[in-house]
Amino acid sequence: MTEVIRTSAELRDKVAAWKRSGMLVGVVPTMGALHDGHLSLARAAREQSDRVIVTIFVNPMQFNNASDLDKYPRDEAHDLALLEAEGVDVLFAPGVDEVYPDGFATKVSVTGISEPLEGAMRPGHFDGVATVVSKLFGMTQAGRAFFGEKDWQQLQVVKRLVDDLNIPVRIMGCPTIREEDGLAMSSRNVRLSAEERAQAPVLHQQMQAAAGAIRAGTDAGAALETAKEAILAAGFHDVEYLELRTVDGLKPATDAAKPVRMLAAVWLGDVRLIDNIAV
Missing domain, CATH: 3.30.1300.10 (Pantoate-beta-alanine ligase, C-terminal domain)
Structure with missing residues (x-):
């Protein structure tokens, strides 16, 4: 059964116990509304890790449009059922206050590679991505993190972030999963x-x-x-x-x-x- 954890303190204790037993921890960061693309990442994590954490957090920092944030689909019960079927060990689903507590004043910015394309069309988006990914890596203490190639620029931003800040996590890019007619799953x-x-x-x-x-x-x-x-x-x-x-x-x-x-x-x-x- 997939355990639901909502605080970084509880997750830290869980991961520390795993690591004391010599286990490699994999994480799949998501914003929920899971589909086969996400589940393919969970499967890759399961194949390449001893324990798997999937995170669900709809990150307000990476939305430059408030209505898009409001419309973003959310169904944690459905997502949890899918993760249990995949044998995921932990669903980490923190609230906004857990990720961005009162007084939070730090922003992570990756220049250069984040500036064209999505960066130009969605100002501030990749600052939000880089900040929350940095937080999730610190909260989960995972050794490997799995991202889909569908968000290609995001994947490159995360790789740059990890290299520049010497974060001890290996970034694993996984192929885009498509519907039978070729539409990228989203x-x-x-x-x-x-x-x-x-x-x-x-x-x-x-x-x-x-x-x-x-x-x-x-x-x-x-x-x-x-x-x-x-x-x-x-x-x-x-x-x-x-x-x-x-x-x-x-x-x-x-x-x-x-x-x-x-x-x-x-x-x-x-x-x-x-x-x-x-x-």
């Missing part, structure tokens, strides 16, 4: 209407088509512009970005001569979707 997908859900796979389809064209020698700018036009024609009402970036450092890229990633953020109805693929 907690926000439940907010799509039936019509929007039918349109949503076009994003991944067009990204794949653009990547194939670039690999075949088509100018990257032209391929991306064709993909943008097709995405908008399919019913999406905004393409915030659809860009090629280097795998190392997320610098702007114009071809696939070196390892690059294609990253996108789009709006479908009132739902913002992100995705990325290797090119």
